[in-house]
Amino acid sequence: MKPLLNVKDITAFYGHSQALFGVSLQIQAGEALALMGRNGMGKSTTIKSICRLLQHDQGSIQFADQDLAKLHAYQVSNLGVGYVPEGRRCFPNLSVRENLEVAARKGYWNLEKVVDLFPRLGERETQFANTLSGGEQQMLAIGRALMTNPKLLILDEATEGLAPLVRQEIWNALAKLKRSGLSTLIVDKSLQEILQIADTCVVLEKGANAWSGKPEKLTSKLRDRYLGV
Numbered sequence: 001m002k003p004l005l006n007v008k009d010i011t012a013f014y015g016h017s018q019a020l021f022g023v024s025l026q027i028q029a030g031e032a033l034a035l036m037g038r039n040g041m042g043k044s045t046t047i048k049s050i051c052r053l054l055q056h057d058q059g060s061i062q063f064a065d066q067d068l069a070k071l072h073a074y075q076v077s078n079l080g081v082g083y084v085p086e087g088r089r090c091f092p093n094l095s096v097r098e099n100l101e102v103a104a105r106k107g108y109w110n111l112e113k114v115v116d117l118f119p120r121l122g123e124r125e126t127q128f129a130n131t132l133s134g135g136e137q138q139m140l141a142i143g144r145a146l147m148t149n150p151k152l153l154i155l156d157e158a159t160e161g162l163a164p165l166v167r168q169e170i171w172n173a174l175a176k177l178k179r180s181g182l183s184t185l186i187v188d189k190s191l192q193e194i195l196q197i198a199d200t201c202v203v204l205e206k207g208a209n210a211w212s213g214k215p216e217k218l219t220s221k222l223r224d225r226y227l228g229v
Contacts, residue, residue, distance in 0.1 A: 002065065003026040003027055003028050004027050004028060004029045004063065004151060004152060005027040005050070005061075005062070006060075006061070006062045006063075007023060007024055007025045007026070007049075007050065007059070008024050008059050008060045009022045009023070009059035009060070010024075010049055010057075010058065011056060011057045012046075012056045014054075018207070019042055019045045019207050020045055020046060020049070020207045020208070021206070021207045022209070023046050023207065023208065023209060025046075025202045027152065027183055027185060027200075029181075029183055030181045030182075031199045032184045032185075032199050033186070033199065034187075034188075034194045034200070035185060035186070035187045036187075036194075036202065036203045036227060037203055037205060037210070037226065038205075038227065038228055041204045042204045042207035042208070043156075044086065044156055047185070047187065049061065050063075050076075050081070051077075051081060051083050051154065052068060052073045052075075053073055063076070063079055063080075063081060064079055064080060077148060080148075080150050081150060081152050081154065082145035082148050082150030082152065082154065083154045084153070084154065085141075085156055086160070088137045088138055088140075089141065090129035090137050090140050090141055091129055092128065092130035093128060093129075095125065095128055096121050096124050096125050096127055096132070097111065097126065099129055099143075099144055100114060100143055100144055101147075102144075103147040103148050104147045105147070105148050105149050108149060109147055109148075109149050110147070113146075117146070117173050117176065117177075118139040118142070118143055118169075121136070121139055124136060134161060134166075135166030135167075135169070138158060138166075139170065139173075141158075142170070146177075150182070151182075152182075152183045152185065153177065153182055153183070153185075154184070154185045154186075155174075155185070155187065156187045157188060157189070158174075158186070158188060159171065159188055159190055159193075160188070160189065167190065167193075171190070171193045171197070175197055178197050186198070191223070191227065198215050199215075200212065200213070200215075201213060201215055201218055203218075203222075203226045203227070205226055210226055211226060
């Protein structure tokens with residue numbers, strides 16, 4: 001079976017500074033992949049390359065049997081890649097409902113189903129996004145990505161800086177998405193939670209693959225070596 005996403009040996013630069021040195025990963029349909037590593041090791045750069053927010057230099061990125069190399073970010077989104085960036089980036093002067101509706105495409109996910117996943121958004125439907133708490137804004141960012149009805153949902157540090165109870169709400173929602181069969185690529189520092197969801201882990205070090213395998217194979221020795229925990 002061909003993978004839904006196939007990233008093979010990509011390199012990428014910021015100006016003259018090389019950030020990726022041959023990163024590879026694969027995600028099958030319905031699979032959750034944890035992209036891991038210490039800060040500055042290339043995780044966000046890999047995501048930006050997949051979403052075409054950064055052009056890769058060498059290697060290949062294929063999604064749903066299509067080569068992404070010459071596509072723009074909006075075209076990748078149209079193919080079915082939903083992206084929840086670090087920092088949330090909701091539209092501050094639009095209401096919760098408007099933030100969700102502006103991203104809507106036909107499919108399973110609609111306003112009712114997003115509110116069912118995140119009831120807080122229903123309670124704050126008419127509020128402007130900039131009046132929400134950080135956790136509520138993160139729920140809104142995830143909900144907005146779901147409204148595009150993606151085949152693959154990419155989340156970059158979706159629980160960073162949030163209160164423990166809110167973090168748990170988001171992890172519970174991600175577990176539901178996993179059970180629904182939605183493919184996900186997750187970057188997060190919450191090691192215990194991410195390993196409970198992930199089918200596969202890819203660890204980066206200095207912009208290159210350092211280790212990959214099943215979560216249960218990520219031993220304490222490997223965690224100490226690559227993740228500093």
